[in-house]
Amino acid sequence: AAEAKMKVAMITSESGLGDKSFNDMMNEGMKKAQADLGIEFNVIQPRSISEFQSTLARAAGQGFDFIVGSSFDMIKPMQAVAKAFPNQKFGLVDVGPDPIAPNVVSSVTKDWEGSFLVGAIAAKTTKTGTIGFVGGKDIPIIHRFYIGYYYGAKMADPKVNVLESYSGTFTDPAAGKEYTLGLINQKSDINFAVAGATSAGVIDAAKSTKTFAIGVDSDQNYLAPGFVLTSMMKRVDTQAYDMIKSVSDGSFKGGTVLYYGLKEGGVAAAMDEYNKGLISDAVLKQVDELKAKVISGEIVVPNYFDLAPGQKEMGTPPMATPPSVADKK
C-alpha cells in the first residue's frame, strides 16, 4: 500500500514482555502483522496496574491507528479511555465474555479447553499414574488452566492422580524447578507448567530427571527436546493479528467479542520435531476423539470462572470438583 503505514500500540500487562505467556504471544502476533500487513508497532510495558489508564490515554493521544492490550485488569481503564476517545479503535485480548465498549473489540481464549487436551494426553501417557501441575501465583487465571487440565486427565483416566502446586512466582525458574522436583518426588512423571518464566525451571527439572514437562502459551517444546511432552499453545498471537487485520481491511467491529477455543484453533497441543514420538499414536487417537467431542459440544469443559463457590460437580459429563476449588472460590 502506498499510504502511510498503520501504527499499532501494544500495551502489555504489568508482568511485561518475557512472561513466555500472553504478552510474548501478543508480541509474536505484532511481528507477524508487521511482516504480512506491513504495520509499525511499539510495545509499551507499564510497571504496574496503576499505569494502565495513563498509558492507554497517552497512547490514544499519540495518534495510533489501533491500541491493543491484554489482562483483565485493563478492562476498567480501557472502558474509561475508550469512552473519552470514541474514534480511537481499541482491542483487548484474552479477557472475559462481556463486551467492553462500542469502539473496543475483545477476545476470549478458551485455554481451559487446551488444558483439557494436554491433561488428557498426560493422563494417557503417565507411567506412574500420577501427573502434576505447577502454577505461578495462586490466581484465578491459573486455576482456570488447572481445572481444564484436571478435567481432561480424569476424563481420559478416572484413576489418574493429579497433584496441584503453586510456586508463588512468575519470575524464579529455580523455584519452579524446586516445586517440580517436589512433585516428581511424589511419583508425578508429567508436569504441566503454567508459571511464566518460572515454567522454564519446570522444564529444566524434567530434563534433569528424565521426566516430562508440558509447556504453556507458546510452543516451548524446543526448550528441552525430548523432555517437553507438548505445549498447550494459546494463540494470543492470532487474536492480536486478527484484530489488526480487521482494522487494516476495514472490517473492524467494535463491541464484539471473539472466541478462540479448540473449535477456532485458538488453543492447541503443539506437535513438532522436538516432541516427535513422545506421544504414542494410540494416545493421539484417543485424544483426538475427546477433542472432537469438545468441539461438537458433547463435552463441555468447565471454565473455572463459571464454577459457583463450593460447586460439587462441574461440566457435562458431570465430574466431582477437585477439593482445592471449593475453598478457593
Added chain:
Amino acid sequence: MTDALVSLRGIVKHFGELVAIHDATLDIKPGEVHALVGENGAGKSTLMNILYGLLPPTSGAVVLRGKPVSFGGPAEAIAAGIGMVHQHFKLAPSFTVAENIILGAEPALSGGRLDLRTAERDTGDLSQRFGLDLDPRAIVSTLPVGLRQRVEILKALYRQAEILILDEPTAVLTPQETAELFITMRSLAKSGRSVVFITHKLREVLAVSDRISVMRQGRIVSTLDNSEVTADQIASLMVGRTVLLRVAKTEAKPRGGPTLEISNLSVSGDRGTPAVEDLSLTVRPGEIVGLAGVQGNGQDELVESIAGIRRSTAGRIAICGTVPTVGDPVASRRAGLAYVPADRAHVGLSLQSSIWENMAVGHLSAFRKGPFLAAAAARRRCRELIKRFDIRGAGEMTPAGALSGGNQQKVQLARELTRDARLIIAEQPSQGVDIGAIESIHRLLVAMRDEGRAVFVISADLDELMSLCDRLLVIYRGRIVGDIAAADADVEEIGRLMGGSNTDDQAPTRQEAHA
C-alpha cells in the same frame, strides 16, 4: 638547630576561617623528653597531628634529621619513625593486646598466614624490655585505661618509633600508673629516643621533662630548660597571668539529710561479673566528696547506676530522698541529678551536633513551648555559657567535635553545672582542662557546694581530689575501703588503700623519675 632530630619550621594551620596554628617553630632533640604545654585550644594536638601526618599544614615545613619531609598520612610518618598516642585511644577493644600492637605490621608465615605465636612473643619481649609488662593475650576491653595506654605506646615502639608523641597521656592515669609511665619515658629517652609529652599538670612537667615548650594562641611562645623554671612561671607563660595552683576554699558546712544515699548497692559490669558489691555511701548537702581508686575498681559502674544508665542488681539509691526507677536516666535527672561523664566522646557529647544542641539536652523542658523547641532561646543561652565558661575557638553553631579536648570538657561542664540540680556528680572534671580552666572549674564546684548542693567527684588525680574535696572515699574491688576527711588525708595511706592495702606507691618526685 643542627642537633635536632626533628624540627617544625613556621607551621601554620587554618581550619576554615579559624587559624589554629600561627607560625609555630619547635625543635625536638634526640634523647630528650620534651614537654608541650598550653591552654585548651592553644594548638598542641593540632601541631602534633601535623607532625604525625594526620593533618596537612597550611604552610611551613617539617624537617626530619635535616631533611624536609611532608607526610601523606600516618603510614608515612610511622615509616619515618614517628609514633603518636592520641588523647582518645585508637584500639580495637575486642581484640587481644598482641593483635592491636602488630596491626599494620603483622609478622606472617608463608602464604600470608598470621604468625600469632611470634607476634605474642615479640610483644611480650618488647613489653619486658621497656618494663611495661602486659599479657599479649589479654583482650583490650578487659584492661584498665593505664594498661590500654601501654598498648598504645607499645604499638609505637613495635614500629621502631624514634619520636614518641604522647597527647595528654596522664589525663586519666592514677598516680601509680603515672609514675610507671614516667619511668618508661625516661628509659626511652635514655635509649636515645625522643618523647613529646603534652600535659596540663605542671608538676608532671617538672617531674619528667628535660625541656619545656609553651604554646599560646597557636604560637610557641618559649622553650625552656626544666632546671631554669618553676611551676608558677610556666603557668603565667601559658595563661598570661598568675594562677592559683591550689583551690582556695573555706571549711565545709554540711547541713541537712543526705542528698545522695546509697545502701548495699550491687552492680555488675559489662560481662556480667560483679563490679560493685554491697556498697554504701552518703553525700550530704554542702560537701564535696571525692572517690579515689585505681581505674576499673567499679567507679564507672557505680556512677552509671546512680545516673540510671546502668541497672543495679541489688541495693537502694536515693537522690534528694526520692528513689528513682532503676535504670532510668530521666528519673535520676528528675530526682535532681546533674552528671558530668568521663567519656565525653561517646556519652557526654554528640560530637556531630552543634554546641547549642549539646547544651540544650537535659534542659529541654526549659526551652519547651508546648511541643515546640525555642531554639533561639537555647542559642542565646548557649552564647552566654560559651562566654561564662570561656569556651574557645567556637560559636554556638560549631559542631562539638571541632573543639579542642579541653573545650569539649567545658561544654559538658557548662551544661550540667547549670542544671538546677541538688546533686552534682563529676567524673574526671578537669580531664584535659588547662590549669586556668581547672582553677575556675574548681571554684565553680566549691561555689556549688557553698550553695548547699552535694558534689561527688570521681577522679584519678589524687592531687585534685585532695585539694578540692572535703571528704575522700577510697574504692577497691567495688567496695568502699576508706572514708577520710581531706584535711588529715595522707597520700601514702590513700595510695595503700587504693592498691588494696599492700602497695607503697606514691606520687613521683623529680629524683625518682630521673633515677
Added chain:
Amino acid sequence: MTDRAAPRPHPVLPRLLRAVGPPLFALVVSFGLGGLLMAVLGKNPFTVYAVLLVGSLSGWPNLAVTLQLTTPLIFTGLAVAIAFRSGIWNIGVEGQMLMGALAAGIVGYAAPLPDWAMVPACLLAALAGGAAWAAIPALLRAYIGVNELVLCLMLNPIALLLTGYVSARVLKAPGPTNKLPDVVDAARLANFSLYSQLNTGIFIALACCALMALFNNGTVRGFEWKLIGLNARFANYGGIRVRRNVIGVMLVSGAIGGLAGAEQVLGVYGAFYDNFSPGYGFDGIAVAMLANSSPIGVLFSAFLFGALNSGSSVLQMELGISKYLVQVLQFIVVLILAARFTFSWRGWRRPLVASAPAVTLPMTLPAEQGTTEA
C-alpha cells in the same frame, strides 16, 4: 583565644555554585553516561532526552502522570527518611505500605459509615495498619534487641504473602483477579484527569512533608529524634527516653508508609489489589537517601523518580525504547547523585580528622551503632 583571620564574606555566586553545583554536575555526568549507553544501543541520546523531558513534564497529561507516580514515593520516601534520621534501619516500608493498603481496602468497602466519614476512616485504618506492621520490628528491636534490618528484610515478603492470602482466599472479590471488593465511592480520593489517577492524595503527601519538616526542625521531639540518630548513648544519658522514642519513630514511619498504601487503594485502584506495588517501598529508600533524609528533599527526589518513570512509557511509545534502558538511566542518576564529588581528583585520601559529616544517615552498620568506644 586563637584569633580569627579577617572574616572574608563569600560572594554570592560561589556559594550558589557550591549549593547547586554538585547535583547539577551529577545530572550532567549521569546523562552523559546514559547517552553513551544509548549510542551503543543505536539510539540518539538527544532525541531520547528531549522525549524524556517532554514526556514527563510538558503538558498537563504528562505532568499529571508524573505527579501520580510521584505521590506514593513521597509517602514511602518520607517514611524511610523519618527512620533513617533517627538511625533506625526501617527498610520495611514496602510491607508497611501493603498492610496500610489492606486496612484501607477493607474499611473502604466493609465499614458501615456515613459518606463523610469514609475517607477519614480509611486513612486512619491505613495509619493503623502500617504502624501495626512496623510495631513488630519496633518492639522486637526495643525489647529483645533483634536487629531491625534483618526483621524488615523478612517482614516484607511476609506482608506480601499475607495480603496475597487475604485477597486470594479470604476476602476475594468475585472475578478474575485477586483483589478485595471495590471501595465505596464515598471512600475514593477524587481523581483530576483521565490521563492519570493523580488524586487528592498528593495533597495529603505534601501536607505530610510540611508537617514533618516542621516537626523535625521545630519541635522538642523532632530534636530528640535527631539526637538519637546522631548519638543514642548521649541521648539516653541526657534524659531522652531512647526506647520509647525509637518505638515512636518506627510507628510514625510505618504509619506514613501505610498512607502510601491508602493513596494507592483509595486514589488509584479503588480497591486493594494483590501485589499492586512495583516496589514503591524500595524506591522510597533511594528517594530518602538522595534527599539526605530531609522531608523537603524527599519532595524533589520523589519527583525525579516520578518524572523518570512517567517519561519511561512515553519513550516506549514514541521511540520504542525498552523500559530497562530507562531503569538503567534512572539508577545511573541515583548512583552519581549519591556520590560526593570532592572535585579534587588527586586526593584518594579520606579526611583523617573527623569533622561534621555531610550525611545524616546511619553511617555505621546497624550491628555497630554505638559500640565503638575503646
Added chain:
Amino acid sequence: MLSDIAFSSIRIATPLVFAALGGLYTFQAGILNIALDGFMIVAAFAAVGAAFATGSLTMGVLAGVLASMALAAVLALFNLRFRAHIFIAGIAVTFLAYGLTALLLKAIFDQDGVFASAAIPVFPALRIPGLADLPVLGPLLSGHTLLVYVAYLAVPVVAWTLYRTRWGLRVRMIGEAEDAALAAGVNVDAIKLQTMVISGFFCGLGGAYLSLGYVSLFAKQMTDERGLIALAAIFFAKGRPVATTLVALMFGVATALAVRLPQITGTAPQLLQIIPYAATILALVIVGIRANRSSTQNGWRFDT
C-alpha cells in the same frame, strides 16, 4: 521423603551460602553490602552467555565471576573514592544490574525474559564414591553438582582467611575500629576494596550456580532477592562463617518443607511460603532473648 527434603535443602541453600560468604567479607570490614543480588544477576547472565557461546562450563563460571567482580569494583569505586553512602550506592548498582542484564538479554539473545537453550552445558550430578555408599548420609551428600560442594567446602577456607591470615586480621579490625586501623597506617580503602571484590567473586559463583548449576538458563531477576536473604543470614550470625552457613541451611530446610507441604496439608501456598521467613524471625527472637538475659545495659540495647 526426609532424605529428599534434606537433599533439596542443601541445594536450595547453596546460592544463599555463596552470597553469604561474599557478604561476610564486606560485613567483617564494616561495609553494609546490599548489592549481593546485583552481583549475582550479572554473574548469572555472563555465565549463561559465555557457556552458551563457548560450550564450556569453565568459561561460563569464569565469565560470571569476572562480571560480578567488575560490578563489585564499580560499587567500591563509588563508595570509597566518591564517598557515596554504601547503602544507596548498593541499591543503585543492584537495579542497574537488573536493568542492564534485561537490556543485554534483548540485545544479544533477542529474548525478553528467559534465555534457555539445549546448547547451554549442564553441570552433571557428581556421585562421590566413598560418600555415596554411606547408609543415611550417602543419599543426601552425594549426587549434587560440583558448585554445591565448592560452596560448602569454601566455608572453612573463608573462615581461615578471616581468622588465620594477616589480611583477615586487618579486615576484622577495620570492621571494629576503622580509626585504629587508619592510625596504625593500614590502607583501609585498599582492604575494603579487596573485600568488596571478593564478595563479587563469591556472588559470582552464586550467580553462576543459579544459571548453570541449579537450572541451566537465564531469566531476568532470577536471583529473586536471594542476596537479601543471605544478608539477613550474615547479620543473624554476626558475620561468623559457620553460623552464617547454618542459618542459610535452616532457611533451605524451611523452604524445602514449604515446597512439599501443600500436597500433604492442602494449605494455601501463601501461608506455607511464609514458613522460611517466619522461622528466621522466630530463631532471631530466641537468640535475642538469650542475649538480652546476659546484657546489663538499661532499656535500650545499643549493640545489635
